[in-house]
Amino acid sequence: MLAVPGRHRSVALLTFVLVAQVLLLAGQIRQDEHQVRLIRLWAVGIVTPFERAGTWTISKIRGTWSGYFDLVHTKQENGALQAELNRLRVQNTQLKSEAAEGQRLATLLGFRDSHPDAPMAVARVIASSADGSSHTFYINRGEKDGIRRNMPVITPDGVVGKIFEVFGGASEVLLITDKDSGLGALLAGTRIQGPVGGTGDPFVQMKYVSNDETVTVGQEVLTSGEDRIFPKDLPVGTVTEVKPGSPFKQIRVQPAAHLDRLEEVMVLLMKQESITKPVSTASDAAPGGTSAAATVKREE
Amino acid sequence: MAAYARTETHIEVHKFRLWAVLGVAVAALLIQSFLPVYFPRARMLDLPLLITLYFGFSQRNPSSGLLLGMMIGLMQDSLGRSAIGLYGIAKTLVGYLASSFGSRIDVEHPLSRIGLTAAFYFFHQGVYNLIQRVLLGQHENFFSTNLGIAAGVNALVAVVLFPLLDKLRLPS
Numbered sequence: 073m074l075a076v077p078g079r080h081r082s083v084a085l086l087t088f089v090l091v092a093q094v095l096l097l098a099g100q101i102r103q104d105e106h107q108v109r110l111i112r113l114w115a116v117g118i119v120t121p122f123e124r125a126g127t128w129t130i131s132k133i134r135g136t137w138s139g140y141f142d143l144v145h146t147k148q149e150n151g152a153l154q155a156e157l158n159r160l161r162v163q164n165t166q167l168k169s170e171a172a173e174g175q176r177l178a179t180l181l182g183f184r185d186s187h188p189d190a191p192m193a194v195a196r197v198i199a200s201s202a203d204g205s206s207h208t209f210y211i212n213r214g215e216k217d218g219i220r221r222n223m224p225v226i227t228p229d230g231v232v233g234k235i236f237e238v239f240g241g242a243s244e245v246l247l248i249t250d251k252d253s254g255l256g257a258l259l260a261g262t263r264i265q266g267p268v269g270g271t272g273d274p275f276v277q278m279k280y281v282s283n284d285e286t287v288t289v290g291q292e293v294l295t296s297g298e299d300r301i302f303p304k305d306l307p308v309g310t311v312t313e314v315k316p317g318s319p320f321k322q323i324r325v326q327p328a329a330h331l332d333r334l335e336e337v338m339v340l341l342m343k344q345e346s347i348t349k350p351v352s353t354a355s356d357a358a359p360g361g362t363s364a365a366a367t368v369k370r371e372e
Numbered sequence: 373m374a375a376y377a378r379t380e381t382h383i384e385v386h387k388f389r390l391w392a393v394l395g396v397a398v399a400a401l402l403i404q405s406f407l408p409v410y411f412p413r414a415r416m417l418d419l420p421l422l423i424t425l426y427f428g429f430s431q432r433n434p435s436s437g438l439l440l441g442m443m444i445g446l447m448q449d450s451l452g453r454s455a456i457g458l459y460g461i462a463k464t465l466v467g468y469l470a471s472s473f474g475s476r477i478d479v480e481h482p483l484s485r486i487g488l489t490a491a492f493y494f495f496h497q498g499v500y501n502l503i504q505r506v507l508l509g510q511h512e513n514f515f516s517t518n519l520g521i522a523a524g525v526n527a528l529v530a531v532v533l534f535p536l537l538d539k540l541r542l543p544s
Contacts, residue, residue, distance in 0.1 A: 081435065082433075082434035082435045082438070082468070085435050085438065085439075086434070086438050086464070086465075086468050089438060089439070089442050089464050090461060090464060090465075093442070093446075093457040093460045093461045093464065094457070094461070094507070096456060096457045096460075097455055097456070097457040097458070097461075097503070097507050097508070098507070100455050100456060100457070101455075101507070101508070111446065111450045111456055112450040112451075112456065114450070115447055115450035115451050116450070116451065119401070119402060119405065119451060122402050123402070123405065123406055126402070126406050127409075130410065197409055198409070199405045199406050199409060200405055200406075200408040200409050200415070201405065201408075201451065201452045201453060202401055202404045202405040202420070202447075202448045202451035202452050203448060203449070203451070203452020203453060203454050203459065204415050204416065204417075204418060205452075205454065205500075205512075206452055206453040206454060208452070208453050209409065210405075236453065237453075244453065246453065250453075252453075332412040
C-alpha cells in the first residue's frame, strides 16, 4: 500500500473536503431552491430551543436590570427612602416594563381586531440570521401554527417581509431589505407602479419608474398586490431620495416598519388578498398605537 | 479534537477538551444569530470565524483546523439563507491556513493576533465572494468601507476573546 507522508495527509483531506462542499453547492443549484434541506432542518431544530430560552432570559434580565438601575438612582437622590418605598419603586418599574410590552401587544391586537376578516398570527422574533450577508430573522411560529412559505409578514407600521422557510415550531422571514427580496409596489396618489427591491442596506429601492414620471421626496409607497403575496395598499415606506437615472429613476425608499427594532410581528395567514377600503388605523383600536396598514379583506 | 505535539517545531501546541471546542463553537453560532436581534450593529461580528481562527492558531494541526472550520461553516450556512457550503468552504480554508500559520509564527502576541485576524477576515470574505461569483453567479464587491470597519472590529474583539479562550487550554 502506498504510504502518504504526514504533511500531505492534511492537504489530501483539505482537497477532499473542499471538493465535497463544491459538489454540495452544485447539488443545491440543480435542486429546487425552495426545498428545505435536512441539514438546515436539524440546525434550526437544535438552535431554536436555546434561542427561545435566550429571548425569555433577556426579557427577564431587562426587567431586573431596569429595576436595579432605578433603585440605585433613587438611592443616590433620596438616601432616606425606606425599604418599602424602594420595593414599590422596583415593582413599579417592573410594571412599567410589562405595561410597555402590553402596549406593544395591544397595538398588534388592535390591528388584528380591526381586520377581523384577515386571519393573522402574532409572532415573536427569536433570532436573526447567523449569515451576516442576508437580512433574515426567525420567529417563534411554524408549520404547527399554520404558517406557510410566502405568507406576508407585517407590523402595524408596514410591510416587514415574507416567510422564506417554515420549520416545525419556527419560521425564517426574509426582510424586504434583503438584496434577493422584492415586492410589487406603487406610489400613493399618482399610483405609478414599480417593484421595490432590497439592496442589502437599511433602505429599499423602487425600480423601473420612467424618468418622465414625477416622483417627490416624502411620497408614500404602498403594496400594489401585483406580486400575489402582499395584499394591496399596505404601507411599504416613504420616498427619501429621487435621482434621474439611465433609463429609469433611482428612487430610495425608507421602510415604514422599523426593521432594526422588531420584537413582535404579524403573519397574514393567507395567500392572495386585496384591499376593499383603505384605512382603519391601529390607533383607533389601541390608544397610543402607531399608524396602521389599510384594512384587508379576503377575496377567497 | 486534541492537538498533537510536534517534534520538528519549538512552538507550543495547545490541547483542549473536545466538549470545550464543540461547546464554544455552538455558543458562538448561537450568539451570532441571537445578538443582532437586540444589537443590530453586532451583525458585523463574525464570531464563528474568530472561533475557527483561535482553535486553528492554538491547536496548530491543519487537519483538525480544517475539519472544525468546515463544521462551523456548514452550521453557519444552515442557520442562514445562503447556499449551504459557502461559509463551509471559506471557513475550511481559514481553519487550514490558520493552523498552518500557527505552527510557523508566533500567534500569541496581541499585535500579531490583531493583524492576522484582520487579514483572515479579508481572506474569508474574499473567498466567500469568489465562490458566490464563480459558482452561484452572484456579484459582490470584494472591498468596501464596511468590510474594512468589520475587519477592524473583529480584530479588536479577537484580542479580548482569545485570552478568555486561553483559559480553556489543558495544562501542558
